[in-house]
Amino acid sequence: MPVDSKRICGPEITKNPYNFLINGNEKGELIINGKRRDGRKPDQARPLFLRPGLISQAKGSAYIEQNHTKVICAVYGPREVIRKEDFSMKGQITCEFKFATFSCKKKRGHQQDSEEKDYSVQLLEALEPAVQLDKFPKSQVNLYLTVLQNDGSALAASITCASLALAHAGIEMFDLVVGSSVRIHGNEILVDPCEEEEFHSNTNIGVDEGGVVLGLMPSINQISALTSKGELNFDTTSQAVKTCIQNCQKVYPVLQNCLVNSLKEKD
């Protein structure tokens, strides 16, 4: 990957100081006495804060906050497709996901890395089934997501945030998409994991360690996104999927409420 020398004035390679932590990789138990390290119960999600319409010049926008996970999303369009060869009678959606360079524990690059590209594709696939693409032929809608601060479950938060922004932009949809993620840790399923609870392939060893992210359209009961990481047994996976679905259904009225309130404020 070539480095953008015009923007980065520092040395090409720097090291993350956290790698030199003493006992850095030895982390304690995730659950002590039935409670997680931040005091939550295993099935308890973090408090959710949502606000649509904070980027005034965008067609639609939304902001989501789950304690220290903060994501902002802007929607532009529908507008003309620039490249002629991309012509299609269906509307198109583009999606760009980016971690702000300072948002994570490790420093992120200015350009999209492979993880961010992967997340962009996952977001697109989560949202496409929800949008009525035939309502805006020959045109495209652009979505931009920026994670301002990452404390775990960034993809799930982004799915929720993006669907809220699409709805706020007045793009016709079949339903809102609600994102939810869980961490699987042995027999326990931890809802809405924070950064230290998230699955990392190098430190979490063994079967039934992993994570699942799911996007659900609750009122039509359709799953638009499903991804998992880590080695999981079949039963644990289905249990995790069920937990995610329940969690999405809990969040759904909050999203609806938030949209209704934002319209009331407009009047």
Next chain:
Amino acid sequence: MTDIIYSEAEKTYILHGIQENYREDGRGCEDYRHMEIETGVVSNTTGSARVRLANTDLLVGIKAELGSPSPDNPNCGCIEFFVDCSANATPQFEGRGGEELATEISNVLTRAYSNSTSLDLKSLCIIPKQQCWILYIDVLFLECGGNLFDAASVGVKAALFNTKIPNVTVNQDEDDMEIELSDDPFDVQRIDIKSAPCIVTLSKIGHHHVVDASQKEEACCLARLMMGVTADSTITALKKEGWGSLNPESIFEMMESGKNVGKVLNASLLSLLEDEEKGSKRKTVGFLK
């Protein structure tokens, strides 16, 4: 996938067939097409394999190189996936046309292998924090006939089985470490692939799902579920793909059949590879097919 436009009548024909558990080429819904696997086909690689699944044709080459381990994981080697959709396969891949698909395949492969049990990365370490083996696993598509993900994962697993990394000895004199590479072709290290996953793609067509969709069937399919399944039928990766959505019940059904199909696929692949290793009577085909 490579897009082909079919008429509505043709799509309905395929859809009705699948409802009756009878597909356009005579298979049942959970059957794979005929697969040919040959390992050790390119001499300059550390391990290589060629897979032909009906019309899907691909070549996997693995190169082992020495490098320094990542600071997050100082005691492990690493694997890097790269997928090349060559324009030989279809003119749509010309220039940067195949890039999107290629990244998607390599991301799914990376995810399926990114857990501690699939491959023993610790065995690829030479000197902790300083030297390790880095396996560059490159997949080259020569022809596209549907179901690229499954074929790629089978190819990767076969190529890993075939990989022979030369043994190294570390001589330590005072502060200097010296690495010596054995030049004996039989003094090699093999990679254990017993728990490496294979990807099973389940395509939802109408109200039913099929494994190993052909190109025609892929054109009829709105959403598919990809699963990394190991021989012990654990799931190492899940991904829903495509612009349709799925209801929860059908996802559980698809996972169930993916698990069963994956188990059989892994078992038959392993027995085939072991047969080939023993020196079977099958004559080598190379690229002449």
